[in-house]
Amino acid sequence: MPPAAATKLGYTPPDGGWGWAVVFGAFISIGFSYAFPKSLTIYFKEIQEYFSVSYSQIAWVSSVMLASMYAAGPVSSILVNRYGSRPVVLVGGVMVSAGMVLASFGKTIVHLYLCVGVIGGFGLAFNLQPALTIIGTYFQVKRPLANGLAMTGSPVVLFTLAPLNQFLFDSFGWRGSFLILGSIVLNCCVAGSLMRPVNKTARQKPKTEPAECNGAAAEEAATVDTSAQSDNLLTEENQSEGRSQGCVHRFIDVSLFRHQGFLIYLIGNVVMFFGFFAPVVFLAPYARHQGIDEYSAAFLLSIFALVDMFIRPTTGFLGNSKWIRPRIQYFFSFAVSYNGLCHLLCPLASGYSGLVVYAVFFGLGFGMVSALLFEVLMDLVGAHRFSSAVGLVTIIECGPVLLGPPISGALVDIFGDYKYMYYACGVFMLAPGIFFFIMHYFNYKRLDEERRQSVAAEMRTCEEAVQLKMSQADKTDG
Amino acid sequence: MTASWKQLFFQILLLVFCRHINTKTPGPTPPPLAPSGPLPTDVRSVVLKGESQTEKVEVVNQVNLTLECTWAGNRDKQPNITGLWRKDGDEIENSLLTVQLENEQYNLKRVFNIVSEENLGNYSCLFGNEARIDFVLAAPHMGEVRDKPIVGYVGDTAVILCKMEESKPKPSTWNWYRMNGTDKEQILPAAEPHRYEIKNQAEKTKLLVHNLTEADSGLYYCAAVYPISTTMGHVELKVITFFEPLKPFIAIVVEVIILVAAILLYERSRSKKNYAAGNETNDQSNTLTQGENNGLEGSSSMRQRKV
Numbered sequence: 001m002p003p004a005a006a007t008k009l010g011y012t013p014p015d016g017g018w019g020w021a022v023v024f025g026a027f028i029s030i031g032f033s034y035a036f037p038k039s040l041t042i043y044f045k046e047i048q049e050y051f052s053v054s055y056s057q058i059a060w061v062s063s064v065m066l067a068s069m070y071a072a073g074p075v076s077s078i079l080v081n082r083y084g085s086r087p088v089v090l091v092g093g094v095m096v097s098a099g100m101v102l103a104s105f106g107k108t109i110v111h112l113y114l115c116v117g118v119i120g121g122f123g124l125a126f127n128l129q130p131a132l133t134i135i136g137t138y139f140q141v142k143r144p145l146a147n148g149l150a151m152t153g154s155p156v157v158l159f160t161l162a163p164l165n166q167f168l169f170d171s172f173g174w175r176g177s178f179l180i181l182g183s184i185v186l187n188c189c190v191a192g193s194l195m196r197p198v199n200k201t202a203r204q205k206p207k208t209e210p211a212e213c214n215g216a217a218a219e220e221a222a223t224v225d226t227s228a229q230s231d232n233l234l235t236e237e238n239q240s241e242g243r244s245q246g247c248v249h250r251f252i253d254v255s256l257f258r259h260q261g262f263l264i265y266l267i268g269n270v271v272m273f274f275g276f277f278a279p280v281v282f283l284a285p286y287a288r289h290q291g292i293d294e295y296s297a298a299f300l301l302s303i304f305a306l307v308d309m310f311i312r313p314t315t316g317f318l319g320n321s322k323w324i325r326p327r328i329q330y331f332f333s334f335a336v337s338y339n340g341l342c343h344l345l346c347p348l349a350s351g352y353s354g355l356v357v358y359a360v361f362f363g364l365g366f367g368m369v370s371a372l373l374f375e376v377l378m379d380l381v382g383a384h385r386f387s388s389a390v391g392l393v394t395i396i397e398c399g400p401v402l403l404g405p406p407i408s409g410a411l412v413d414i415f416g417d418y419k420y421m422y423y424a425c426g427v428f429m430l431a432p433g434i435f436f437f438i439m440h441y442f443n444y445k446r447l448d449e450e451r452r453q454s455v456a457a458e459m460r461t462c463e464e465a466v467q468l469k470m471s472q473a474d475k476t477d478g
Numbered sequence: 479m480t481a482s483w484k485q486l487f488f489q490i491l492l493l494v495f496c497r498h499i500n501t502k503t504p505g506p507t508p509p510p511l512a513p514s515g516p517l518p519t520d521v522r523s524v525v526l527k528g529e530s531q532t533e534k535v536e537v538v539n540q541v542n543l544t545l546e547c548t549w550a551g552n553r554d555k556q557p558n559i560t561g562l563w564r565k566d567g568d569e570i571e572n573s574l575l576t577v578q579l580e581n582e583q584y585n586l587k588r589v590f591n592i593v594s595e596e597n598l599g600n601y602s603c604l605f606g607n608e609a610r611i612d613f614v615l616a617a618p619h620m621g622e623v624r625d626k627p628i629v630g631y632v633g634d635t636a637v638i639l640c641k642m643e644e645s646k647p648k649p650s651t652w653n654w655y656r657m658n659g660t661d662k663e664q665i666l667p668a669a670e671p672h673r674y675e676i677k678n679q680a681e682k683t684k685l686l687v688h689n690l691t692e693a694d695s696g697l698y699y700c701a702a703v704y705p706i707s708t709t710m711g712h713v714e715l716k717v718i719t720f721f722e723p724l725k726p727f728i729a730i731v732v733e734v735i736i737l738v739a740a741i742l743l744y745e746r747s748r749s750k751k752n753y754a755a756g757n758e759t760n761d762q763s764n765t766l767t768q769g770e771n772n773g774l775e776g777s778s779s780m781r782q783r784k785v
Contacts, residue, residue, distance in 0.1 A: 049637050170626050170629075172629055172718070172722065173629030173630065175631060175634070175723075176629065176718075176720075176722060177723070179723045179724070179727050180723050180726050180730070183726070183727045183728075183729075183730035186730065186731060186734045187730075187734055189734055189738055190741070193741040193742055196745055
């Protein structure tokens with residue numbers, strides 16, 4: 001990675017040390033954010049009988065929770081921009097805990113919608129965003145690996161919560177389980193306390209020999225907008241000008257909508273999320289439709305989760321390698337396209353062994369995309385604007401995430417066959433994958449061009465500075 | 479209707495025909511009880527593949543059930559073989575007869591009058607000692623019933639559910655019973671409307687127990703009533719107080735508080751150390767570069783820090 005990028009942050013990220021404790025904290029926060037709504041489905045059957053409601057009404061609890069989590073993204077970003085990651089995660093953990101405790105006393109289903117859905121969802125959003133943001137502040141060189149490790153939290157926590165929830169349900173019924181889950185989720189506060197704000201007073205040591213010239217170059221890079229990522233100029237200006245910049249910029253950075261990389265990411269992701277989660281939801285029903293018994297169908301999901309668990313840190317490690325890191329956007333495009341191909345080929349899988357193979361390949365693809373999802377966004381917009389970026393992305397992704405599974409379900413109901421749903425999901429993922437490849441090719445070309453220009457400009461100013469000094473020295477001598 | 483008339487006609491034909499052939503051994507007994515008209519008839523035929531086979535027969539209403547066994551025989555196809563009917567392991571009276579080999583097959587057939595619960599059970603037709611077909615006559619079995627106890631809380635409501643599978647015939651009605659000592663006592667919501675409530679739908683039933691107390695713990699039986707018999711299922715209810723889950727809750731909250739405090743304290747002590755270390759190195763560099771005054775200064779500041 002070119003050293004100029006590190007200078008843009010204004011400090012040297014530790015890339016280790018306490019950073020690994022922060023990764024562990026992020027692991028827990030991200031894990032709860034993604035796995036908690038999924039793991040609650042174990043209780044739905046009993047709650048449905050208890051309140052005498054239909055299954056779709058109870059499934060709304062999960063949907064409301066997911067919707068709140070995504071919709072609260074910008075709120076979370078604003079708070080992180082203002083107060084930093086740690087306070088927001090602490091508040092988030094307390095919110096989810098309070099939501100679950102209140103829900104355990106619930107008398108109607110609406111009570112559950114509000115407590116588990118809205119309050120819980122907001123609390124989880126306050127966990128997700130800061131966890132992702134703080135990784136960007138602690139890591140630069142090893143960032144893909146840190147991201148991959150942190151995102152592994154999701155399958156690991158899901159794997160742990162699923163049998164735990166079953167045990168709690170058998171011992172305490174749904175009310176007692178909600179109460180105890182409220183305390184378990186409070187561990188997000190422990191994760192939050194690990195998220196110490198990074199020490200920004202560490203200065204970069206000049207590495208190259210002509211110390212003066214490099215010092216001048218460093219100044220230039222810090223102040224002049226010749227940097228490859230034009231977004232950082234605004235950040236530098238923000239830091240120097242402070243409040244005079246305006247309220248909006250301090251809260252959320254809407255100028256991101258003019259950032260080319262961000263727009264590519266946003267458009268591709270919105271289409272992709274229509275087909276991202278549906279195959280996971282329908283894996284077990286599809287298996288049962290093929291005539292496979294319930295336990296083997298559930299085992300398919302376990303295989304998928306296990307493969308997912310191991311592929312995420314591996315992807316992070318690969319993304320960190322010197323061949324892939326500079327062109328990590330292509331790696332992401334490949335992962336998305338691979339997912340699409342997997343789904344398109346799924347209807348060809350026959351019998352249980354075919355589905356096992358599909359589950360393994362799907363697990364690979366899903367894990368790869370998940371591990372890189374936020375890393376590529378950080379790569380595009382930089383750590384400073386990441387917080388705002390992720391807030392904007394999540395609220396816009398809210399729609400596809402919520403609509404995806406019902407649309408797929410409707411496809412299954414209309415055609416009575418799962419293969420059309422898989423074709424649709426395959427197309428929803430392959431098209432963005434190809435889109436990413438093409439757009440990022442042009443984007444990289446543009447970035448490389450800008451970098452060449454900035455290096456040329458630096459060399460010119462450097463020479464001028466040296467010449468100026470020499471002429472001054474001559475004057476004093478003479 | 480035509481089908482059952484055909485059955486009746488066929489049975490009468492068989493009666494006549496068989497009586498004509500088997501003069502020594504008694505033929506299949508004619509339908510014994512008087513009302514053969516009102517009772518519907520049904521036939522279950524099984525062709526044996528292998529040495530033994532079991533066939534489950536679901537019986538809902540009273541019926542004249544004809545059970546027919548067909549066996550292809552051994553390698554050495556003997557012209558005659560003894561045929562026997564058994565119920566629950568006991569030989570049925572006058573059921574032993576000799577079966578002739580017809581069309582390379584041995585055939586055993588008998589009509590059974592299924593009118594009450596005691597007529598249900600395991601009926602077997604045996605060919606000598608070599609082949610056997612079991613017919614298990616039973617009312618439809620209960621669908622998925624929870625085998626682990628349902629947990630309820632004191633003062634809350636408990637919902638106990640019993641369900642018959644969608645594909646099985648629906649019971650005429652549902653009853654609920656509670657274990658009282660050694661026998662089952664029926665739960666009548668009319669007697670205690672504030673405590674019990676029964677909601678019946680054709681294929682499932684729900685018992686709601688309001689204002690739970692710990693005495694309500696125990697086994698509850700749901701009975702699906704069919705004309706022929708009733709099928710029972712049982713569910714256990716466990717009533718606990720709110721203190722039960724409160725204990726792990728408090729334990730985990732305490733653990734979280736301890737961990738958060740430990741982490742924050744560790745951080746504060748490290749930052750103090752760093753600050754102190756930072757000051758120390760500054761003072762040391764001062765004493766090295768400058769003269770005695772600074773040495774005095776350094777030591778005085780160190781003294782101050784100690785204080």
